Amino acid sequence: MNLGKTQILKIAEKNYSGLFLEDEAGERAFLPKIFASEDAEIGDEMEVFVYQDDDKLKATTEKPLAEIGEYAVMTCVQSLPSGAFMDWGIIKDLFVPYKQQRAKIVEAKRYLVHVYIDEFLGLITGTTRFKKNPSYENLPFEKGEKVNLIIAGESELGWNVVINKKYIGLIYTSDVYKKLFPLSEETGFIKSIREDGKIDVTLQPEGYDNIDEFQKIILDKLEVNYGLIYLSDKSTPEEIKDELQMSKKNFKKAIGGLYRDKKIEILEDKIRLLEDGE
Structure with a gap:
């Protein structure tokens, strides 16, 4: 059973209060009746999230905000001296022990929480004391993704x-x-x-392959500003950032392309949208 994960389990038994779901190894989790379909039959497969409740494995068709190994923004629903209970997106709240709080968690406030399994207790637990900017291996990303x-x-x-x-x-x-x-x-x-x-x-794509996106931002701005933007290639990076939320490098690439396509005119202190035929 993959604790703290969404998975496919098979219905092994039914009773008046719900369903017993089973994995390939024969381990079971109980799905309360409120999450079970009335036409569910033994042998059917269901996609569920498995968690613990009173030391028993339970399942839900609800989607948690974060599974084991993930981060999510959660709201505190109750804060006690021993720890805080966070709204996890499922019927059971996630417990963040006091020692796992970067600063004391306050009810009704939102926090970034990491979900993990406590290695000593074997329980799904939350923490706000995660390492900033850690190192990784075998990352599933490519540059520009x-x-x-x-x-x-x-x-x-x-x-x-x-x-x-x-x-x-x-x-x-x-x-x-x-x-x-x-x-x-x-x-x-x-x-x-x-x-x-x-x-x-x-926050922005890099390189000429993505320049169309910046050109669109500039053209949209020109449209709402009656064809004028008081920026040019002599403008400071701060002025461009405040007006268009892009770097000066991307701004210059974008207006260069728009100028070559005869869509704008670059003046000393502004750029002007050209009408068709100008």
């Missing part, structure tokens, strides 16, 4: 982020072109995987 991010928090070098719910990476301050907020979700791109196994991420 699009990924989902959770903004973890600001650091001396930039912003720590969670990549695809499983990995910690870093966005350098120089690659941040918009306002970021802790625990918010963003789309990012793998910038590099360093020799030490650390992951660098950027």
Whole structure:
């Protein structure tokens, strides 16, 4: 039985209160009646998430916010001296022991939580005391790959982020072109995987292959600004960042392409949208 994971199990037994589901090794988990279909039959297969409740294995068709080895933003539903219970997205709350809290967890507030199995107790547990910017091996990413991010928090070098719910990476301050907020979700791109196994991420795609995206941002801005943007290749990186949320490098590539395609005119202190036929 893969504890803390979503998996396919077979119905082995039915009774008035629910179903007993079984894996290939014969280990069982109980699925309460509220999650069972009325037409379920012995031998049918079901996709369920398996967790512990009172030292027993139980199953649910609900989807947890995070499985074992994953991170998610969770809200505290109860805080006690011994630890905190977090809304995990399923019928049972996730327990974060007091010693696994980076700072004391407060009820009704949201936190980034990592889900793991306590090696001594064998219980599914949560923690907010995870390592920032760790090293990895055999990462399943390629440079430039699009990924989902959770903004973890600001650091001396930039912003720590969670990549695809499983990995910690870093966005350098120089690659941040918009306002970021802790625990918010963003789309990012793998910038590099360093020799030490650390992951660098950027909020924007790099290279000429992605320049169409930046050109569209500029054209959309020109449309809503009556055909004018008071930026040029002489503008500072800060001015471009504030107006378009992109780097000066990508801005210059984009306007260069738009100029060659005769879609804009580049003036000393602004760019102007050209009408068809100009």
